[in-house]
Amino acid sequence: MSRGKNKRGGDHADDVKKGAHEELAANPFEKYDLDPSEGPTAITERLRELAEDATCDEERDEIRAAWEELTMHPLRRLRAAFRAHPEHREPLPRRPRARRAARSTPEPLALLDLWSPPELHALFEDDAALPDLPLVDDPALKP
């Protein structure tokens, strides 16, 4: 089945030489995955997004032409809707959102939080005093 904003065509259609089916004029509602029941505002919004993502002027012009076709004259939009598969699928249930951890209110920093222990401070003052140990055995890093 066609994929989102892509032109008509599915997985195995990729095998067909690119552009070989350009002659088959696609309905703008289907070409840009628009629901005919949505009004001009929604169509404009969706096509604007696509135009912003377009990579070349040719593609942008195509989107503009489709936008004009679907929004400038209601009867042309209606005729295009008659030639587009209507949305009759059973709506999918909303996917439950991942439960986020309860957000606790951060406590304001106290002076103690900014204080570093003197022994740790001393370690960084003198490089030579650093123990020659693996990190896991470093007592300064022990909890």
Add this chain to the structure above:
Amino acid sequence: MKTSPLLARCENEVILGRVFCELTYAGAPLPHRRAASLLDGFRDSAEYAAALRGDVSPLVKRLTQEELKDERDKHHAALLFSHAADCVTFRGDLERAHPLRVRAINLFRSISVSYYTGIADVVVSGTPAVEIKEAARAAGLDELTRVGREARDGALTRSRRGAAAMKILGRFVGDVEGARADEVRVQASAEAAGAVQVALTAVEDGLTEALAKAEPGADVFVWLGEARKVWDWSGQHVDVEKFMVAKAKPICWEIYNAKRWPALRQMTALLRPIVSSLATRIEQTREPIAYAANTAQMLVFESEMDARLEKQIQIAERALRICDTHRNARVVLCDFFVHRANRTLDNASVFGQQGARRRATEDAERARALWPSSKRLSKLDQRLARSRFFG
């Protein structure tokens, strides 16, 4: 256990993809995934279960033949078959596209106008109801309009696709049953006539130019040959027959008056199937009755150019069947009967005189019924009288 909506959707999309490939070819650009909801009503069927196991043929057969009840299913199916026909046509497999297109046309016309106006209520607002109703009415015949456009596009070059489109239109010109049959017939006729008109434009121009010369030459035959090709291309459309008969009759008269018999023979041979087809239409339906006289005259030319007397009589009798008041047909057929009577008397053996005289008398009576003032008939009467006296 009820299948989840998401799984049902996925299954429908996969199955419809396979169905579409079965209808068209592997790699065909699939219809929009919304089309898959067509299969919602088939999910509990044995055909769907078979499709899930990998065999989509029963489901394809059912979709191709079953009369769908639900308006939404009809809409999805109509678009599906239309798209399938487009794909197959694009690949050049026109024979295979024919039933798909016919199915699409039949499905589209079976959708009620109220269903379309229901879509209009959702899609547009503020448009006058009259315009919406007109658009809804036209939507059911839109597929025919598309076929007509294809026919016109291919008319000048007489393309294969154009010929295939003409064949589809021809399917709906004759006896049509079911929903909106009259509208479909009128629309298909108009579309086909429009395409024929386009195809004949170049022929008419060429013929006019060729006829502007002193006497009909080889180029006239070339252009009439082109018209004959249009006739073949159009699936023997009646308008081409009318055009050819109307154009050819004065040319034939010119050739006839110049006594260019080989040229007239060539002309009648070229036109024979066209004239015969038009004559059959008039015999069967009396439909193009305005062309009866012209067609009868063309048959008279043909009968005069044939070398076999029995065949000549047969053709001239046909001319009279389609136009029983046609003067030339009556005169010519009268002459043929007189000729046959004379021949019968000439070839009679000594012991067969009586039978020959009886047959000759019958022919003379037929000739008299057709053209009583014929001089040849008078001479035949005299000969018959003499033979009775001496016989």
